[in-house]
Amino acid sequence: xxxxxxxxxxxxxxxxxxxxxxxxxxxxxxxxxxxxxxxxxxxxxxxxxxxxxxxxxxxxxxxxxxxxxxxxxxxxxxxxxxxxxxxxxxxxxxxxxxxxxxxxxxxxxxxxxxxxxxxxxxxxxxxxxxxxxxxxxxxxxxxxxxxxxxxxxxxxxxxxxxxxxxxxxxxxxxxxxxxxxxxxxxxxxxxxxxxxxxxxxxxxxxxxxxxxxxxxxxxxxxxxxxxxxxxxxxxxxxxxxxxxxxxxxxxxxxxxxxxxxxxxxxxxxxxxxxxxxxxxxxxxxxxxxxxxxxxxxxxxxxxxxxxxxxxxxxxxxxxxxxxxxxxxxxxxxxxxxxxxxxxxxxxxxxxxxxxxxxxxxxxxxxxxxxxxxxxxxxxxxxxxxxxxxxxxxxxxxxxxxxxxxxxxxxxxxxxxxxxxxxxxxxxxxxx
Amino acid sequence: xxxxxxxxxxxxxxxxxxxxxxxxxxxxxxxxxxxxxxxxxxxxxxxxxxxxxxxxxxxxxxxxxxxxxxxxxxxxxxxxxxxxxxxxxxxxxxxxxxxxxxxxxxxxxxxxxxxxxxxxxxxxxxxxxxxxxxxxxxxxxxxxxxxxxxxxxxxxxxxxxxxxxxxxxxxxxxxxxxxxxxxxxxxxxxxxxxxxxxxxxxxxxxxxxxxxxxxxxxxxxxxxxxxxxxxxxxxxxxxxxxxxxxxxx
Ligand SMILES: Nc1nc2c(ncn2[C@@H]2O[C@H](COP(=O)(O)OP(=O)(O)O)[C@@H](O)[C@H]2O)c(=O)[nH]1
Ligand SMILES: [Mg+2]
Numbered sequence: 227x228x229x230x231x232x233x234x235x236x237x238x239x240x241x242x243x244x245x246x247x248x249x250x251x252x253x254x255x256x257x258x259x260x261x262x263x264x265x266x267x268x269x270x271x272x273x274x275x276x277x278x279x280x281x282x283x284x285x286x287x288x289x290x291x292x293x294x295x296x297x298x299x300x301x302x303x304x305x306x307x308x309x310x311x312x313x314x315x316x317x318x319x320x321x322x323x324x325x326x327x328x329x330x331x332x333x334x335x336x337x338x339x340x341x342x343x344x345x346x347x348x349x350x351x352x353x354x355x356x357x358x359x360x361x362x363x364x365x366x367x368x369x370x371x372x373x374x375x376x377x378x379x380x381x382x383x384x385x386x387x388x389x390x391x392x393x394x395x396x397x398x399x400x401x402x403x404x405x406x407x408x409x410x411x412x413x414x415x416x417x418x419x420x421x422x423x424x425x426x427x428x429x430x431x432x433x434x435x436x437x438x439x440x441x442x443x444x445x446x447x448x449x450x451x452x453x454x455x456x457x458x459x460x461x462x463x464x465x466x467x468x469x470x471x472x473x474x475x476x477x478x479x480x481x482x483x484x485x486x487x488x489x490x491x492x493x494x495x496x497x498x499x500x501x502x503x504x505x506x507x508x509x510x511x512x513x514x515x516x517x518x519x520x521x522x523x524x525x526x527x528x529x530x531x532x533x534x535x536x537x538x539x540x541x542x543x544x545x546x547x548x549x550x551x552x553x554x555x556x557x558x559x560x561x562x563x564x565x566x567x568x569x570x571x572x573x574x575x576x577x578x579x580x581x582x583x584x585x586x587x588x589x590x591x592x593x594x595x596x597x598x599x600x601x602x603x604x605x606x607x608x609x610x611x612x613x614x615x616x617x618x619x620x621x622x623x624x625x626x627x628x629x630x631x632x633x634x635x636x637x638x639x640x641x642x643x644x645x646x647x648x649x650x651x652x653x654x655x656x657x
Numbered sequence: 658x659x660x661x662x663x664x665x666x667x668x669x670x671x672x673x674x675x676x677x678x679x680x681x682x683x684x685x686x687x688x689x690x691x692x693x694x695x696x697x698x699x700x701x702x703x704x705x706x707x708x709x710x711x712x713x714x715x716x717x718x719x720x721x722x723x724x725x726x727x728x729x730x731x732x733x734x735x736x737x738x739x740x741x742x743x744x745x746x747x748x749x750x751x752x753x754x755x756x757x758x759x760x761x762x763x764x765x766x767x768x769x770x771x772x773x774x775x776x777x778x779x780x781x782x783x784x785x786x787x788x789x790x791x792x793x794x795x796x797x798x799x800x801x802x803x804x805x806x807x808x809x810x811x812x813x814x815x816x817x818x819x820x821x822x823x824x825x826x827x828x829x830x831x832x833x834x835x836x837x838x839x840x841x842x843x844x845x846x847x848x849x850x851x852x853x854x855x856x857x858x859x860x861x862x863x864x865x866x867x868x869x870x871x872x873x874x875x876x877x878x879x880x881x882x883x884x885x886x887x888x889x890x891x892x893x894x895x896x897x898x899x900x901x902x903x904x905x906x
Contacts (some may be wrong), residue, residue, distance in 0.1 A: 443750050480784060485788065485791055
């Protein structure tokens with residue numbers, strides 16, 4: 227139906243199938259196909275059957291989901307090229323639909339989406355969501371995995387304490403309990419209440435801040451609804467670019483005004499930390515401070531803290547590597563890391579969905595369950611050897627850890643290297 | 658309404674082309690591109706050449722899709738987004754611009770903070786417009802050369818803004834001038850408008866060049882009119898310390 231590897235998103239009214247918008251894929255599906263996709267779902271509904279996904283002969287996949295009996299989202303993927311197994315691709319699409327719906331609520335609020343009074347107006351208002359939705363559809367977010375893991379991409383600074391204090395003080399001065407500091411689009415520190423937002427909300431807010439930050443704007447006042455915490459009442463997200471690449475945001479009520487917060491609080495409370503912020507910026511995409519040693523044969527890693535729902539990830543490509551004649555590019559490494567994560571959690575490990583708090587999401591882990599039913603136990607470690615790299619993943623009560631290494635690492639040593647690397651990171655950062 | 662300022666009456670016109678401006682403009686340029694300053698930063702001159710920085714708030718007005726966000730990015734030398742995404746709240750962009758006063762050769766950095774807010778967001782959320790209007794110093798009124806209604810709506814908008822305050826610099830910018838194949842607004846009409854309202858009108862559009870000449874006319878015009886407005890406000894005494902100056906380093 228579509229080109230390999232591309233994903234198209236359709237949004238229609240659930241009751242009458244009026245198209246609200248389509249995004250993604252350069253070549254749009256013909257209107258007749260869109261009509262049929264809606265029709266076949268409706269037909270199922272009439273027969274008391276809920277159509278949730280299907281696969282075409284060519285490896286294309288379609289996923290349907292109706293939200294609050296009012297809006298239907300359909301994701302269509304051309305399938306194939308990425309090499310992901312079909313179950314993993316299905317869960318990616320299901321996750322995508324959840325995320326897109328959350329984006330729509332974040333920007334427009336649930337009321338407007340559930341009470342469809344004026345379709346034309348809704349269509350126009352929905353355009354406000356495209357920026358975020360397009361970001362979700364874009365395949366390459368190098369170094370940012372939150373949309374997939376529903377964990378907050380983090381950067382561990384060399385010295386978090388003064389930053390935490392400054393952030394707490396700043397949030398308080400702005401009459402807010404929810405504050406967060408970002409460096410290179412990843413969370414450095416956040417207020418305690420921020421971590422009590424639903425993990426999915428945290429990930430969405432991070433995505434929003436990244437788009438604001440990438441636009442180069444100095445400050446923003448964005449109305450946002452929290453899909454789970456406050457779907458019908460808007461809060462204000464105030465965002466400030468302290469330094470290029472270093473952003474702070476707070477969720478506020480009616481006060482203070484953007485101007486007041488900026489002129490009276492930002493300079494006063496953050497100027498003393500300018501050097502600390504610069505040292506965070508210097509950590510760069512490694513996301514781990516220099517005090518954490520990484521073996522040179524490590525290509526990439528993803529570490530998830532299952533309790534705090536935070537993650538750190540990095541790709542380490544040293545071009546003049548003595549051991550490596552590997553021609554893996556940085557972006558290919560990110561892609562492989564992503565694929566290995568999907569592979570592991572869709573086959574062996576569980577994704578901690580229950581913590582997401584959304585009952586709607588429980589359906590999507592069904593693929594995992596189907597597969598796991600074949601086991602009499604819950605796997606805790608897995609490895610994968612490919613031509614490009616060797617991968618090792620394992621989980622503990624507290625962490626999930628995914629490591630990509632050079633093919634030159636002996637397979638029998640993978641487990642030791644992985645365990646040691648995790649120990650090194652945790653003892654240096656307490657992540 | 659304030660008397661119209663003749664371009665070049667108060668500041669040295671095209672100063673970015675003069676040799677003596679180089680050390681100042683170098684502070685807003687990094688590797689041939691415009692430098693993006695975070696809120697904690699500002700251009701810093703060596704101690705012997707220190708200059709004052711004057712802070713102004715400029716609101717960008719115009720209907721959805723005319724090119725408000727694109728113009729803000731253009732003036733700041735940022736990447737212009739190629740796809741139109743509705744701005745769903747207030748977004749501000751900071752532009753530093755050095756200016757040389759004519760009368761005494763004094764150099765000043767103008768810090769223009771451009772306030773851009775999506776029209777849909779303004780309509781949906783009541784608190785945004787007051788926030789944009791709070792202590793605003795200037796308004797850029799935008800119309801698009803490819804959309805006649807946006808041009809016809811100008812006077813409407815201008816009246817709306819003049820009612821609330823008369824101490825306001827107003828500048829008009831016609832966007833998408835590069836799309837002359839789709840031009841929907843005649844030069845003649847623009848001239849007529851300019852004469853009626855006695856306001857500066859600029860044309861904008863096309864590829865962003867890394868040269869300053871692209872944005873200099875608009876920024877110089879804003880700076881000059883803001884300076885003049887301050888002089889008028891301060892009773893022709895010139896802009897002294899009483900106005901809000903930057904407190905950041
Ligand atoms: N060719 C051309 N396109 C422009 C110009 N200004 C804006 N655009 C395009 O018009 C669309 C809307 O611009 P935008 O700044 O987002 O409009 P806003 O809604 O007023 O903020 C975008 O796709 C821009 O790329 C211009 O001067 N020339
Ligand atoms: Mg805009």
